Amino acid sequence: MSTDLDILKDVSTEEYKYGFTTNIEMEMAPIGLNEDTVRYISAKKNEPEWLLEWRLKAYRQFEKMEWPSWQNFEMPSMDLQSISFYAAPRKKAKLNSLEEVDPELLATFEKLGIPLTEQKMLAGVAVDAVFDSVSVATTFKGKLKEMGVIFCSFGEAVQEYPDLVKKFLGTVVPHTDNIFAALNAAVFSDGSFVYIPKGVRCPMELSTYFRINAENTGQFERTLIVADDDSYVSYLEGCTAPMRDENQLHAAVVELIALENAEIKYSTVQNWYPGDKDGKGGIYNFVTKRGICKGVNSKISWTQVETGSAITWKYPSVILRGDNSTGEFYSVALTKNKQVADTGTKMYHIGKNTRSRIISKGISAGEGQNSYRGLVQVGSGADNARNFTQCDSLLIGDQCGAHTFPYIESKNNSAMVEHEATTSKIGEDQIFYLNQRGIDTEKAVALIVNGYAKEVLNQLPMEFAVEAQKLLAISLEGSVG
Amino acid sequence: MEHRTTQINSTLYDQCIADYEVRSPLFAAEAPEVVAARAQAIEQFKQLGFPSTKVEDWKYTNLVPVLKENFELEQDAEVLTVAEALLAQAKIDLLDCYRIVLVNGKYRADLSEVPAVEGLFLSSLSDAADRPAFKQHFGKYIDLSKFHFAAANTALFRNGLFIDVKRNTVVEKPLHLIHVATAGAPTYFQPRQLFVVGTSASISVIESYVTDGAPVFVNNVAEIVVQENAQMQHFYIQAGDANARYVHHTEVYQQANSQYNNYKASFPGTSLWRNNMNIALDGENVESHLYGLYLAGGHQLVDNHTIVDHRKPHCNSNELYKGVMKDESAGVFNGKIFVRKDAQKTNAFQQNNNMLLGKKAVVDSKPQLEIFADDVKCSHGSTMGQFNPEALFYLKSRGIGDEKARALLVHAFAYDVTEKIPIPEVQSHINALIDQGLK
Numbered sequence: 001m002s003t004d005l006d007i008l009k010d011v012s013t014e015e016y017k018y019g020f021t022t023n024i025e026m027e028m029a030p031i032g033l034n035e036d037t038v039r040y041i042s043a044k045k046n047e048p049e050w051l052l053e054w055r056l057k058a059y060r061q062f063e064k065m066e067w068p069s070w071q072n073f074e075m076p077s078m079d080l081q082s083i084s085f086y087a088a089p090r091k092k093a094k095l096n097s098l099e100e101v102d103p104e105l106l107a108t109f110e111k112l113g114i115p116l117t118e119q120k121m122l123a124g125v126a127v128d129a130v131f132d133s134v135s136v137a138t139t140f141k142g143k144l145k146e147m148g149v150i151f152c153s154f155g156e157a158v159q160e161y162p163d164l165v166k167k168f169l170g171t172v173v174p175h176t177d178n179i180f181a182a183l184n185a186a187v188f189s190d191g192s193f194v195y196i197p198k199g200v201r202c203p204m205e206l207s208t209y210f211r212i213n214a215e216n217t218g219q220f221e222r223t224l225i226v227a228d229d230d231s232y233v234s235y236l237e238g239c240t241a242p243m244r245d246e247n248q249l250h251a252a253v254v255e256l257i258a259l260e261n262a263e264i265k266y267s268t269v270q271n272w273y274p275g276d277k278d279g280k281g282g283i284y285n286f287v288t289k290r291g292i293c294k295g296v297n298s299k300i301s302w303t304q305v306e307t308g309s310a311i312t313w314k315y316p317s318v319i320l321r322g323d324n325s326t327g328e329f330y331s332v333a334l335t336k337n338k339q340v341a342d343t344g345t346k347m348y349h350i351g352k353n354t355r356s357r358i359i360s361k362g363i364s365a366g367e368g369q370n371s372y373r374g375l376v377q378v379g380s381g382a383d384n385a386r387n388f389t390q391c392d393s394l395l396i397g398d399q400c401g402a403h404t405f406p407y408i409e410s411k412n413n414s415a416m417v418e419h420e421a422t423t424s425k426i427g428e429d430q431i432f433y434l435n436q437r438g439i440d441t442e443k444a445v446a447l448i449v450n451g452y453a454k455e456v457l458n459q460l461p462m463e464f465a466v467e468a469q470k471l472l473a474i475s476l477e478g479s480v481g
Numbered sequence: 482m483e484h485r486t487t488q489i490n491s492t493l494y495d496q497c498i499a500d501y502e503v504r505s506p507l508f509a510a511e512a513p514e515v516v517a518a519r520a521q522a523i524e525q526f527k528q529l530g531f532p533s534t535k536v537e538d539w540k541y542t543n544l545v546p547v548l549k550e551n552f553e554l555e556q557d558a559e560v561l562t563v564a565e566a567l568l569a570q571a572k573i574d575l576l577d578c579y580r581i582v583l584v585n586g587k588y589r590a591d592l593s594e595v596p597a598v599e600g601l602f603l604s605s606l607s608d609a610a611d612r613p614a615f616k617q618h619f620g621k622y623i624d625l626s627k628f629h630f631a632a633a634n635t636a637l638f639r640n641g642l643f644i645d646v647k648r649n650t651v652v653e654k655p656l657h658l659i660h661v662a663t664a665g666a667p668t669y670f671q672p673r674q675l676f677v678v679g680t681s682a683s684i685s686v687i688e689s690y691v692t693d694g695a696p697v698f699v700n701n702v703a704e705i706v707v708q709e710n711a712q713m714q715h716f717y718i719q720a721g722d723a724n725a726r727y728v729h730h731t732e733v734y735q736q737a738n739s740q741y742n743n744y745k746a747s748f749p750g751t752s753l754w755r756n757n758m759n760i761a762l763d764g765e766n767v768e769s770h771l772y773g774l775y776l777a778g779g780h781q782l783v784d785n786h787t788i789v790d791h792r793k794p795h796c797n798s799n800e801l802y803k804g805v806m807k808d809e810s811a812g813v814f815n816g817k818i819f820v821r822k823d824a825q826k827t828n829a830f831q832q833n834n835n836m837l838l839g840k841k842a843v844v845d846s847k848p849q850l851e852i853f854a855d856d857v858k859c860s861h862g863s864t865m866g867q868f869n870p871e872a873l874f875y876l877k878s879r880g881i882g883d884e885k886a887r888a889l890l891v892h893a894f895a896y897d898v899t900e901k902i903p904i905p906e907v908q909s910h911i912n913a914l915i916d917q918g919l920k
Binding site for chain 2: 070378380393395396397398400401402403404405406407408409410411412413414415416417418419420421422423424425
């Protein structure tokens with residue numbers, strides 16, 4: 001506990017720790033968005049014709065769509081014509097080892113604490129660092145390759161495994177899904193691609209650090225993870241972004257595909273720049289994440305800890321198509337100052353005996369607004385489907401808000417669906433109990449909040465659990481009392 | 482005329498707009514509060530129209546088939562004769578009460594037992610125009626920009642009932658309101674009620690529904706004001722035949738230290754029951770209880786929307802809705818709890834449990850919390866399931882037949898609601914209706 005508190009103290013006194021920009025020469029797309037932008041990106045990435053066509057189709061779809069208005073916050077005005085849709089650190093050839101990587105970039109990663117240069121010591125973590133839009137270094141590739149695991153940047157996958165990409169791209173999140181998915185499909189810059197072959201249990205946690213760096217650049221990542229029959233993979237995504245005043249749009253798409261008996265575990269810790277205490281600046285994190293349990297007995301599990309971004313707006317979902325498949329969603333969302341989180345999940349029960357479990361913990365402090373929005377849908381063929389949902393909200397201070405909007409729809413009378421939600425503040429009796437044990441109020445709150453979120457934090461892989469705990473404590477500093 | 486996709490194109494809409502034009506010269510004879518409310522409401526209705534499923538609150542309730550049936554707007558009704566047998570359908574055995582009959586919304590003193598209680602005033606809405614309580618409260622509480630049907634009703638209602646319970650008046654016997662909907666041709670009715678329960682007064686009102694004849698589409702609005710220290714027990718027993726569709730809006734406004742309890746039970750029969758139940762807790766130490774039981778059968782759609790709006794500190798609300806869906810029926814529950822910024826020390830609970838008996842039955846539940854204060858205890862829960870096979874087996878192993886065992890389990894499921902009904906005669910009446918509905 002004491003280490004957590006030290007961190008809490010350290011960090012509370014500083015501003016957003018990761019607020020710095022790296023001065024690396026950038027290669028930028030011309031400002032604005034039109035078909036030429038799409039062609040420019042596609043050409044830059046040397047993409048095959050079918051992918052360009054796919055992007056253009058998405059772009060035309062995007063043009064037809066309107067910005068949504070149903071969300072529980074005020075949509076910030078975004079001028080997509082004033083940003084550049086592509087930024088890549090200027091580099092010459094493909095890099096084979098860390099020595100070839102721009103030292104300033106490496107320094108940036110070091111400041112962020114990404115264990116890129118210490119990978120040998122931090123055994124078990126293969127890092128595919130995405131610096132803005134283009135992967136600069138991929139590690140542990142050899143070891144993974146031995147097992148037949150493909151873990152590379154999206155651009156690379158398009159070049160080297162076009163058949164796999166073509167087969168699965170857009171099958172879970174079609175470009176028509178929503179306006180941000182359409183935008184992403186049109187202009188996505190890069191991302192990660194993972195393929196786990198049949199019968200392989202991926203020996204290490206795969207992880208990627210996303211980092212938005214170039215000013216005035218929207219970030220449009222695309223991640224595609226395919227777990228073939230009888231395979232297992234755990235994927236980690238963590239984010240930090242430099243501080244700046246202009247709002248930035250991040251509209252990523254993540255697609256997960258689990259085939260027969262496969263399991264995918266996807267964990268996120270998101271602590272992007274949330275804006276200052278008056279709500280100025282900050283990232284708009286509008287992400288479409290969806291997985292499909294395609295085969296029988298497959299499983300997809302989403303875990304997320306959301307403490308950053310001015311607005312976090314996403315619903316990691318699972319389509320439970322295969323019989324006996326399982327979907328899980330564990331979330332902690334913390335909002336403070338003027339932050340907004342509108343998050344939750346969707347579980348579509350289609351196959352028989354499908355199960356889903358949703359645990360959502362919202363923490364609102366300051367003037368933060370936290371919404372849980374979720375859908376549990378049981379189709380008429382989903383015999384014996386089972387869902388359990390729990391969403392709790394913790395309120396700290398009288399200026400914040402907590403909102404719950406669950407949608408529960410059942411068309412099958414053998415399904416069992418349960419939903420419960422509570423809203424409360426930290427009990428005075430709880431604080432008192434800890435006080436009289438000699439723990440001051442600040443520590444007591446950190447302790448209680450960590451306990452409150454434990455159910456979710458426990459789902460995270462070790463490395464992330466520590467970071468997530470730190471983040472929670474840091475973010476709460478100053479909200480108490 | 483072009484309509485947005487949030488509206489349904491229908492002749493009924495056009496009839497409503499035309500009706501307002503035709504009747505507006507006559508409105509001048511009404512109380513100025515009513516005239517103003519009508520004028521504002523028609524503008525709202527012109528904007529809103531009849532809601533399509535694109536409107537979030539109507540997501541699960543599609544009115545297109547209803548509006549396709551070419552209902553005619555009600556005209557100034559002549560006095561219809563109503564068979565005593567029809568009224569007997571709503572009779573609650575052994576209950577000592579005042580019977581009040583409303584035919585298509587119109588108060589019928591000739592069929593009613595007028596309560597001779599000092600401090601209790603009861604009349605048709607049109608006869609209430611100069612009552613201070615009427616002037617003070619009529620049309621004050623519904624946010625017409627959000628409620629399509631309430632806007633239409635406010636603009637165009639013809640008949641209604643006004644009940645004014647004066648300060649400190651305790652009405653011992655319950656009032657039993659029997660709403661009769663009857664028509665020779667398919668008709669759209671828009672009746673309205675206003676109940677004002679004065680300071681420290683107390684009353685129980687039971688409302689029953691019977692239908693007869695051609696298809697009817699009833700858009701009812703009830704406004705209820707429960708003033709300081711006052712108490713109201715309010716019962717809805719919603720039944721009728723498959724020819725009937727109801728959209729029923731109840732708007733309750735509670736002042737400090739008041740208590741309002743609503744018990745609602747709906748049964749198979751009518752094709753559509755859409756209830757909007759809104760409660761504003763606008764004073765300290767207010768208590769509200771909402772109990773609902775919906776037993777749906779056939780192709781029935783029962784849609785319960787509730788809003789509990791905590792505006793002031795130290796209030797308690799408790800909501801429990803239980804649904805049993807048979808056959809191919811559909812149940813919808815949409816419960817919303819608001820806790821405003823200043824409403825500290827609020828306790829608000831909401832629960833919705835559903836039992837799907839029919840293989841093709843459908844249920845949609847949207848329990849929602851919107852909370853802007855921190856020192857509160859709020860929770861909601863929602864479940865969907867069916868008979869517990871172990872419980873069934875247990876009963877059968879004790880020699881109870883399958884059908885009987887299932888009925889027992891439904892009663893047990895409903896018991897959480899039925900046991901709360903404070904009038905024993907009403908309780909056994911509802912239990913009998915459950916039995917009948919399960920057949």
